[in-house]
Structures are given as structure tokens and as C-alpha cells.
Amino acid sequence: MTENSHTAIRVDHVSKAFEGRPVLDDVSFEIMSGEAFCILGKSGTGKSVTLKLMVGLLCPDQGQIFIGKDEVQKLDRPNLLRVRQTVGFMFQDGALFDSISVRENIAFPLRRHTDKSEEEIKGVVDGKLSEVGLKNDGEKMPSDLSGGMRKRVGLARALVLDPPVLLVDEPNSGLDPVTASEIYKLLADLKKKQHRTLVVVTHDAAGVRRFADRMGVLDEGRMIACGSQDELARSKDGLVRALLGQEEG
Amino acid sequence: MRARIVSLLEITGDVGLFGMRAVRDIFRGPFEMEEIGRQIMEIGSRSVPLIAACGLAIGVVMSLHTRASMVRFGAASMIPAVLTIAMFRELGPLVTGLLVSGRVGAGIGAELAGMRVTEQIDALESLGVDSFKYLVVTRIAACAVALPVLTIFMDFMGSAGGLVSEVAVSHSSALLYIHRAFASMDWSDYIPSTLKTIVFGLLIGTISCFLGYNASHGATGVGRASTRSVVFSSLVLILIDIILVKLTIFWFPAQSQ
Numbered sequence: 039m040t041e042n043s044h045t046a047i048r049v050d051h052v053s054k055a056f057e058g059r060p061v062l063d064d065v066s067f068e069i070m071s072g073e074a075f076c077i078l079g080k081s082g083t084g085k086s087v088t089l090k091l092m093v094g095l096l097c098p099d100q101g102q103i104f105i106g107k108d109e110v111q112k113l114d115r116p117n118l119l120r121v122r123q124t125v126g127f128m129f130q131d132g133a134l135f136d137s138i139s140v141r142e143n144i145a146f147p148l149r150r151h152t153d154k155s156e157e158e159i160k161g162v163v164d165g166k167l168s169e170v171g172l173k174n175d176g177e178k179m180p181s182d183l184s185g186g187m188r189k190r191v192g193l194a195r196a197l198v199l200d201p202p203v204l205l206v207d208e209p210n211s212g213l214d215p216v217t218a219s220e221i222y223k224l225l226a227d228l229k230k231k232q233h234r235t236l237v238v239v240t241h242d243a244a245g246v247r248r249f250a251d252r253m254g255v256l257d258e259g260r261m262i263a264c265g266s267q268d269e270l271a272r273s274k275d276g277l278v279r280a281l282l283g284q285e286e287g
Numbered sequence: 288m289r290a291r292i293v294s295l296l297e298i299t300g301d302v303g304l305f306g307m308r309a310v311r312d313i314f315r316g317p318f319e320m321e322e323i324g325r326q327i328m329e330i331g332s333r334s335v336p337l338i339a340a341c342g343l344a345i346g347v348v349m350s351l352h353t354r355a356s357m358v359r360f361g362a363a364s365m366i367p368a369v370l371t372i373a374m375f376r377e378l379g380p381l382v383t384g385l386l387v388s389g390r391v392g393a394g395i396g397a398e399l400a401g402m403r404v405t406e407q408i409d410a411l412e413s414l415g416v417d418s419f420k421y422l423v424v425t426r427i428a429a430c431a432v433a434l435p436v437l438t439i440f441m442d443f444m445g446s447a448g449g450l451v452s453e454v455a456v457s458h459s460s461a462l463l464y465i466h467r468a469f470a471s472m473d474w475s476d477y478i479p480s481t482l483k484t485i486v487f488g489l490l491i492g493t494i495s496c497f498l499g500y501n502a503s504h505g506a507t508g509v510g511r512a513s514t515r516s517v518v519f520s521s522l523v524l525i526l527i528d529i530i531l532v533k534l535t536i537f538w539f540p541a542q543s544q
Contacts, residue, residue, distance in 0.1 A: 095409050115417065123415035136401075147414045180381035195414075 045104070046071045046203050047092055052101030053259075054087055056161065061087050063259040064101070071202070074229045074236040076246040079256035079279045085239040086130065086211040088256070089205045092123050092237070094118050105203070118232045123151055126196030128212055132188035134180035134195070140174040141167070141176035142193050151199060166194040170224060186217035193224060203235040210242050218245060225249055255281060305423075305500075306493035312424045318370040319425050326429030330391045334437055337386055342441040345378060346370065346448020354456060363457070367468035370449040379442035381528055384487040387434060387518040392495040395426055396516030399499025400509040408500070423500055427492030434488030435481050442477070475539040483531045487524055494520040 047069040054062040061084040069075045079085050090096045091103055103110045108121050114179065126265040134143050139223045144163045146156045147155055154162070170190035180188060187207065196204060210218035226249040228234050238246055243253065247267060255278050263270055263278045270278055309341050349370050357366050399422060401410050411418040495516040502512040 090409070093413055097413055119412075119415045119417060122413055125413070127410070127413035129406050129410055131405065133406035135407055135410070136405070150414070192410075195410075199414075286461055287442075 040144055044071045045069070046073070046106065047237065048102075048104040049088070049092070050102045050104070052091060052098045052103060054084070054091065054098050060259050062091075062098075064255075065259070065261045065263055066101075067254050067261060069235060069237060071235055072233045073251045074225075074238065074246075074249045076238045076240060076243070076253045077248040077256060078241060078243055078253055080241060080277075080281075083256045084259045085256055086207050089127070089207055089237065089239055092205060093122050093127060105122070123147075123199055124201050124203065126199070126201040128189065128192045128196045128204065128206045128209070129165065130207045131185070132183075132192035134183075134188055136180045138179075139176065139184070140172070140178050140191050143180065143191060144176075144198050147195065147199050153268065162198060166198055169197075169287070171220070172192045184217075185212045186214075186221065189213070189221055190224070193221070197228075201234075203237070206236065206238040208240055210237060210240060210245055216284075218242070222246065222248060241281065302497050305497045306427070306489065308419070309424050309427045309493060309496070310489070312420055313428050317420075319421055319535070322421060322425040323428050323432075326414050327433050330387070330429050331433035331436060334390055335440065337390060338383060338437050341382060341386055342379070342444025342450075342536055343448040345382060346374065346445040346450070347452040348375065348448075349378070349445070350452035350456070351450040351498040354453075364467065366453060367449065367464045371446050371468040371472060372476055374445040374449070375442045376480050377532070378423045380438050380480050380484045380487065381525075383402060383434065383438040383441045384484060384491065384528075385521055386526045387430070387437065387488075388491045388495075389517050389526055391430065392491050392516040392520045393513045395492070395495035396502075396514035397478050397509055399423075399496060400502030400512035402506055403500065403502045404505050419500075426496055427432075427489060430488035430492035431485050432488070434484040434491070437475070438481055438484045442481075454494050478485060479535040479539055482512040483528075483535065486527065486531065490523055490527060491520045494523060 045068055049065055049067050049194060052062055052065050053060065054118065065084075065088065067075075074150075076087060077085050087096060091098055092105070092110070094103075094113070097111060105121050105125060108117070110118065110121070113121060134140075135146065141163055143164055145159050148159045148162060150161075161174065162280070164173065166178050170193055172190055172194070175183070175187065175191075180191070192239060206225065209221045213221065222245045225236060225238065225246075229236055229249045236249070240246055240251070246253075252264065252266050253270050255262050255270070255275075257277050263273050263275060270282060273279060273282075350366065353366055353369055354363070357363050357369070399408075402422070408418045408422065411421060446468060450461060450468070451465055453459060456462050498512040498516050499521070502508040504511070
């Protein structure tokens with residue numbers, strides 16, 4: 039794999055084990071700027087671990103990960119924190135700060151990393167709340183929100199610094215099909231209108247079809263398939279076909 | 288048995304490194320002054336009612352217990368001095384430390400553990416915020432600042448409890464009690480004992496933050512972190528107190544008189 043100036047994220051021969059149990063085994067792939075890349079796989083195959091490795095929340099046992107030209111594991115702490123500001127992360131359950139309101143959750147990164155006035159922050163937060171369809175819920179506490187609303191707030195918070203890259207962990211987990219579809223629509227809009235680089239981890243291939251440029255399939259820590267939707271549709275692998283809904287797994 | 292000793296030594300080493308990193312980061316910018324202030328209010332001001340009630344009660348109880356013995360030896364006039372010195376030298380600092388380790392240690396342990404298992408700490412990190420400085424350093428610094436202040440408050444509330452009890456039982460003058468209480472006090476009676484509560488604060492903050500920040504195993508882990516925070520910080524506090532008292536007596540020989 040060669041260095042490419044348009045590469046947003048590069049995962050290079052990465053392995054990771056927890057307490058001797060391998061979770062990722064020599065995984066490599068590259069994501070281009072503006073691309074929507076979806077990582078598919080069954081539960082427990084290392085999908086979420088891959089996302090956390092990308093932003094340095096975990097360290098790989100082997101291999102390298104690049105965000106743009108920065109090798110994540112070689113960055114010192116201040117530079118790692120700087121690079122993380124360019125990568126939004128939407129967590130599986132929102133990971134909202136439960137001691138502050140929805141509005142304060144979204145304003146938090148702005149207060150930390152920008153010199154915006156309170157009025158400007160209010161404007162940006164209102165805009166993000168409208169974008170995720172929660173313009174009347176800013177004063178609620180996270181404990182008062184449904185699962186879908188928590189994910190939307192998590193998405194708004196992840197986007198508030200306008201990062202060029204967005205990592206999304208299981209956008210549909212715990213949601214009914216209608217709410218999940220609404221979240222997918224938001225992600226599709228981000229791709230289409232804002233041209234952000236999306237990395238979405240899910241087991242729901244049908245949901246991400248509307249915006250995924252390429253997909254990778256993880257199985258027992260190995261990337262068993264990677265390519266466009268058409269390329270994966272032609273795969274003969276049973277798991278790939280099952281995840282794509284083409285036959286029983 | 289050997290494995291348990293090794294494990295205990297490992298944890299002790301980890302807590303020590305964790306605390307040293309936190310103390311180092313207290314003096315390294317950027318400083319989270321707003322969050323430290325918020326934590327001081329959380330840890331300090333919300334502990335005031337508990338400290339006040341306990342201080343008063345301890346003062347009254349000590350007075351009642353001491354009176355019987357002192358009267359027997361014809362030394363009733365020494366009751367104010369004995370009570371005040373006992374309160375300032377040891378009871379105030381130790382009881383405050385134990386009360387704070389119960390109220391605040393459990394709170395910090397549970398709060399950070401909850402944040403860990405619900406990925407809030409990961410979320411902070413992913414937003415480019417140094418979670419260690421923001422969550423751990425601020426709480427440890429707040430504990431170290433709040434403990435001495437709470438201890439002074441406890442000392443005076445304990446003395447006030449003794450005064451109320453003595454005035455009520457012996458019908459003596461409140462002014463005479465105060466004069467007798469503080470006339471024989473030396474600065475070495477309250478400065479070293481108050482300063483040692485900074486160490487208590489650092490210990491409570493470090494142990495509770497360590498257990499909460501490194502929690503795992505979901506809701507069970509939260510409960511475990513909370514309980515262990517109280518148990519370990521109380522235990523370590525008492526053990527360290529023995530060492531600090533010995534050091535105080537060594538450096539301030541007047542304390543042994």
C-alpha cells in the first residue's frame with residue numbers, strides 16, 4: 039500500500055489481542071477522503087476495536103494506523119489530542135456526558151477548543167440540534183432521551199467541530215427499524231451534502247447501502263473481503279453473502 | 288498467597304505511579320481551573336453539613352466522656368484544653384479524612400467508573416480532551432484543597448460542641464472555656480495536623496480516581512469501584528496517619544508533651 043495524499047485513514051497490518059485472545063489479525067485497508075467506508079461483521083469480530091484503534095483510544099499490538107499523514111501511535115499526547123479534533127466519533131450508545139444537558143453536551147467541544155462567544159456557541163448548537171432533528175430538546179438531560187435521540191445528540195456532538203472524518207459505531211444498535219433508518223438518512227446526508235469521510239461499523243449492510251462507497255467484512259479478526267458494493271455482491275463467501283442478505287448465513 | 292502479595296504490590300505500584308502522574312500534572316498547564324473550582328465546591332461545600340454535624344457531636348460526646356475522668360482526678364479545669372488539643376491534633380484531621388473518604392471517595396469512584404463503562408471517558412478523549420487532566424487531576428487537586436479547609440471547620444465545630452456541652456453541664460462561662468481551650472495551644476498543635484490533611488486529600492483523590500478511572504465489568508465494576516474506594520482510602524488513610532503522626536512528633540517535639 040503506498041502513501042496517497044488523498045488518504046484519510048490507513049490501517050496497515052494491524053493486530054490486536056486482549057488477554058491473549060486475538061481480536062484483530064493483520065488487518066489492512068485504506069479509506070480515501072470523502073469516501074463512505076463501512077465495516078461489516080458479526081458481533082465480537084473487532085469492528086468497534088478497529089474504530090477505537092483509529093483514534094488512539096486503544097493501541098495496536100502490531101501494525102500502524104495513519105490519520106492523514108499522522109501515524110496515530112507515534113504522536114505525542116498534545117498532538118494526538120489535536121488530531122482527534124479532526125475526527126468525530128459517534129459512540130454506540132451516544133456516550134453523552136450525563137451530568138450536563140443536551141445543549142451543554144454539544145457545546146462542550148466548542149467551549150474547549152474554540153474562542154467562540156456564548157452567542158456564537160448558541161447559534162452553532164442550535165444549528166446542530168436542527169440538523170439532527172432535536173431543536174426543541176436542547177434543555178433535556180441525557181437520561182430523559184430515548185436511544186435514538188441519544189445517538190442523534192452523539193452525532194451532533196461529534197460534528198460540532200466540523201471534523202472532516204466521522205467514525206460511527208453501530209448506528210442502528212438498539213433501535214427500531216424506523217429510527218435506525220432516520221439515523222442512516224442523517225449519515226447519507228452528511229456524505230452527500232457535506233462530503234465528509236465516513237467510517238461506519240455495523241452488521242446491517244442493508245441500512246448502509248444507500249451511502250456506502252466501499253465495504254469491508256471482518257470475520258474473527260481478519261478482513262475477509264473489501265471492495266465496492268458490487269464487488270462484494272459477487273463474493274462467493276458465505277458470511278459475506280449472509281451479511282449482505284443474499285443468503286442464509 | 289504469594290500471588291496475592293505480588294498482586295497487592297502491583298496495585299500499590301500502579302496507584303503510586305497514577306498519583307505521581309497526577310501530582311506532576313497539577314503543576315503543568317493547561318490548568319483546568321474552572322473544573323477544579325467546580326470540584327472544590329462539589330467536594331468541599333457539599334460536605335459541610337456532614338462535617339458540621341459530626342464535629343458538634345464529637346465535641347459533645349468527648350466532653351461528656353472526658354468530664355467524668357477529669358473530675359475524678361480534680362482536673363476539670365483542663366477539660367477545655369484537653370478537648371481542643373485532641374480535636375485539633377488528631378480527631379479533627381482523622382475524622383474529617385474518614386468522612387470525606389466515605390462521602391467523596393465513594394462518589395468519585397462511582398462517577399468515574401460510570402463514565403468509564405458508558406464510554407464517556409472515551410468520548411472525552413475522542414473530543415480531544417485529556418481525560419486524565421480533566422477528570423483525575425482536577426478531583427485530586429480539589430480533594431487536597433478541600434480537606435484542610437474542612438478539617439479546620441471540623442476542629443472548630445468540635446470545639447464548639449465541647450463548649451456547648453461544658454457550659455450546659457458545668458454552668459461555667461463560655462469566655463472562660465474559650466480562654467482555657469486556646470491559652471495552652473501552640474501553633475505546632477494545629478499547623479502540622481492541618482497540613483497533613485493535604486496528604487489525606489491526595490490519597491483519597493488518588494485511590495478513588497484510580498479505582499474509578501480504571502474500572503471495568505459494567506454495573507458490577509461501578510459498584511466495586513465505589514466500595515473499594517471507601518475501603519482502601521480509609522484503610523490507607525489510617526495507616527499513613529500513623530506515619531505522619533510519628534513524623535510530626537519527630538519534627539515538632541512539643542507535640543509529644
